[in-house]
Amino acid sequence: MELNKAIENIQETGFLEINIPKNIDLVAEIIKLKKEKNAVILAHYYQEPAIQDIADFVGDSLQLSYKAAEVDSDLIVFAGVHFMAETAKILNPQKKVVLPDLNAGCSLAESCEAKDLQALKDKHPDHLVITYVNTSAEVKAISDLCCTSSNAKKIVDSIPLDQPIIFAPDRNLGAWIQKETGREMLLWDGACVVHEAFSIDKLLNTHQANPNAKIIAHPESEDHILKTAEYIGSTAGLINYAKTNPAKEFIVATEAGILHEMQKEVPNKKLIPAPAVEDNSCACSECPYMKLNNMQKLYLCMKYELPEIQVPQDIQEKALIPIQRMLDISSKK
Numbered sequence: 001m002e003l004n005k006a007i008e009n010i011q012e013t014g015f016l017e018i019n020i021p022k023n024i025d026l027v028a029e030i031i032k033l034k035k036e037k038n039a040v041i042l043a044h045y046y047q048e049p050a051i052q053d054i055a056d057f058v059g060d061s062l063q064l065s066y067k068a069a070e071v072d073s074d075l076i077v078f079a080g081v082h083f084m085a086e087t088a089k090i091l092n093p094q095k096k097v098v099l100p101d102l103n104a105g106c107s108l109a110e111s112c113e114a115k116d117l118q119a120l121k122d123k124h125p126d127h128l129v130i131t132y133v134n135t136s137a138e139v140k141a142i143s144d145l146c147c148t149s150s151n152a153k154k155i156v157d158s159i160p161l162d163q164p165i166i167f168a169p170d171r172n173l174g175a176w177i178q179k180e181t182g183r184e185m186l187l188w189d190g191a192c193v194v195h196e197a198f199s200i201d202k203l204l205n206t207h208q209a210n211p212n213a214k215i216i217a218h219p220e221s222e223d224h225i226l227k228t229a230e231y232i233g234s235t236a237g238l239i240n241y242a243k244t245n246p247a248k249e250f251i252v253a254t255e256a257g258i259l260h261e262m263q264k265e266v267p268n269k270k271l272i273p274a275p276a277v278e279d280n281s282c283a284c285s286e287c288p289y290m291k292l293n294n295m296q297k298l299y300l301c302m303k304y305e306l307p308e309i310q311v312p313q314d315i316q317e318k319a320l321i322p323i324q325r326m327l328d329i330s331s332k333k
């Protein structure tokens with residue numbers, strides 16, 4: 001497709017549908033564009049290895065939010081999913097934030113529309129609303145506080161015990177936080193398609209075959225998976241555990257993209273991806289949204305600075321409040 005047509009169609013396609021010459025060295029071109037445009041590439045651990053390797057910073061959702069809040073580059077290239085890029089834009093309304101493919105959504109964000117959350121709030125006006133960052137800017141704009149999987153316990157613990165809470169949208173993370181804090185919360189019924197796909201039977205078989213391996217899991221996983229885990233934490237938490245724990249083998253229950261950075265950190269340890277119910281090509285779980293980004297789309301979005309993330313000013317201002325509260329509480333010792 002030619003450039004003008006591709007730009008015209010971007011709202012439909014979600015990305016720039018342009019053919020790239022086969023002989024182009026994408027790594028060299030992306031590095032050149034980074035310098036020319038004073039751009040920073042922020043990537044999540046679930047991105048494909050080539051993207052993680054070329055990024056200026058790779059992290060979990062919380063680390064990426066902190067990083068987005070402090071960058072001084074003119075262009076933020078977000079290699080992750082839409083809600084993450086949107087959070088970067090909310091924190092940097094004056095900067096240009098681009099995402100390789102606007103279709104890179106999230107099943108959790110999709111499960112919770114602002115109008116439905118507003119309806120629940122109206123039914124429970126005395127409740128405080130904590131939303132996981134895996135939500136749209138509109139949902140954040142009607143939330144009191146945000147959280148990520150790495151600070152959810154701290155955020156909930158910061159609320160007075162007599163204050164009722166609505167926790168949205170991840171029912172698995174919410175149920176785990178209820179156990180961790182001993183607090184009852186009103187849980188939204190959303191879930192992550194990737195973490196709900198782990199098979200408990202296959203996981204137990206894998207453990208039987210690798211009895212010395214420690215199971216580690218992301219809290220978006222279901223309770224029966226979490227019950228088997230020696231450690232539960234965010235993507236960054238899981239990498240840190242594999243690094244600092246003396247065990248030599250781990251079964252890792254989260255999106256398989258994490259294995260790239262984890263293996264770099266523990267080159268001599270054996271990492272086994274937790275198996276999913278439906279066997280796919282790698283018998284592990286990949287996020288279909290995260291994997292919409294690739295090196296070609298990354299190159300095009302840097303070259304043409306499209307597609308760009310836009311957040312209406314009134315939503316941006318309201319959504320910033322719960323995000324900033326989260327960052328402030330989270331950074332307290």
Ligand code: 13P
Pocket residue numbers: 059060061062134148149150192218220233234235236
């Ligand atoms: P982390 O905050 O642990 O990186 O999780 C983000 C996410 O989308 C997990 O599925």
Ligand code: SF4
Pocket residue numbers: 081105106107108109134192193194195220255287288289290
């Ligand atoms: Fe959303 Fe799950 Fe993908 Fe994370 S892994 S972006 S929670 S769908």
